[in-house]
Amino acid sequence: MADLDSTEDPRDFHAGVPQRADGFFLKGGAHQDWGLKNRLARIFDPASGRTVMLAFDHGYFQGPTTGLERIDLSIVPLIPWADTLMLTRGILRSVIPPATTKAIVLRASGGPSVLKELSDERLAVAVEDAVRLNAAALAVQVFVGGEHETQSIENMTRLVDLGTRYGVPTLAVTAVGKNMVRDARYFRLATRICAELGAHYVKTYYVEEGFETVTSCCPVPIVIAGGRKLPELDALRMAANAIQRGAAGVDMGRNIFQSEAPAAMIQAVRAVVHGNETPEHAFDLYRELGRVQPTHG
């Protein structure tokens, strides 16, 4: 009988072997709860400690921007190479196959369109709906120095409180107003404020001067936005520089889905982020996979 078998000696309790007490691989995450860590480990690959987030949430304030007119045709084929999909719940429910196993980072703020003051956002999703959608994290825009700075920071702190209740981390997205200076000093301020007030990781822009000071004094991981479309080699150089200077990954949209060869580009970005590949080798990979002729670099 199985019950009796299992109580028979000899059994090995490994009394002399201490149970492993592993740390957590991600900066600033060691003291979080299990569910929150598990979600972060679905976003950041525990092997490299990094992530390639594919961002296509732009429609939440821009409408059908170039490359996102038909997400079913332009983005769904790229899913196999992304670690994480950053999107709105509308696109998730209407377009993304539920069989996808990629980590979902759900856009959780919104309100104004490009026709209005962008910093005037509110929270735009209930945390229960995010849990229903099996979100791995919630993303909120933070406008440090913007017209509605305090409101956007309050959006973030409320989201941290709500998400933490269910073990869902918050990604704070530092949003820079049109007339504001994008330099290391600004991003040190913005990213540090987000982290101090509870964000579990922060998205910011890459700057050539002093980016390592932004990553070093932010106590949680930083991922960079791709920003406006660049020539592919330049975008790969930006990603590589950011990684070398302390970023834990990219949250890239236009530089992938507006590329001449988006599937080749996301694979080249992966080579840089997870494989420490040089931008030049990654660009060779891009050309090989995309079978496109170099036009720059």
Ligand code: 5RP
């Ligand atoms: C919108 C966002 C986008 O996800 C972000 O801008 C990333 O996309 P891109 O690489 O195209 O800049 O947060 O506010």
